[in-house]
Amino acid sequence: MSTQSRSKQSKSLHQLVLCAVLIALATVLGMIKFLNLPYGGSITLMSMLAATLCGYYCGPAKGVVACMALGLINFILEPVIVHPAQVVLDYFLAFGMLGLSGLTANKKHGLSTGYIIGVCGRFLCSFLSGFIFFGSYAADYNMNAVAYSFIYNIIYIGTEAVITLIVINIPVIRHTLERLKEQI
Secondary structure, X not given: OOHXXXXXHHHHHHHHXXXXXXXXXXXXXXXXXXEEOOOOOEEEOOHHHHHHHHHHHHOHHHHHHHHHHHHHHHHHHOXXXXXXXXXXXXXXXXXXXXXXXXXXXXXXXXXXXHHHHXXXXXXXXXXXXXXXXXXXXXXXXXXXXXXXXXXXXXXXXXXXXXXXXXHHOOHHHHHHHHHXXXXX
């Protein structure tokens, strides 16, 4: 085996371990909830940040796969099931979108921009799921299904996203996360 091949294999193993640790961290942070909504979704201690770091540090392809694994873990721990297609949309696709954070990893403000891309992808999937599968609950609040789904999902996804964006843009935190990326 050539030195280059071993180096590539070592980097892949390093990224696999890193993603496993970040997904474990996202799972634990996801258990620290400040608001837990009745039909799924909660404001957590920045669990989406830990997940998006998989994409930011290891690239979007590996990030999406790692974040889909987080979706599977969330499905196992706290399933909310109304339809099989909803499970795919809410757990695998929505969480997988967080891995798209790697799309801007090498750009100026890549961490913040990537985080926004990942969170917007998750929001879109959750919004569609809310509209399609949970829209019937809108009548209880005298709302249409689109407005209901938007408000329901923006409450937890948007709130956590804004808090996290503030935190990751504190200079010492931003520089630390960027320096960690250089080490990988």
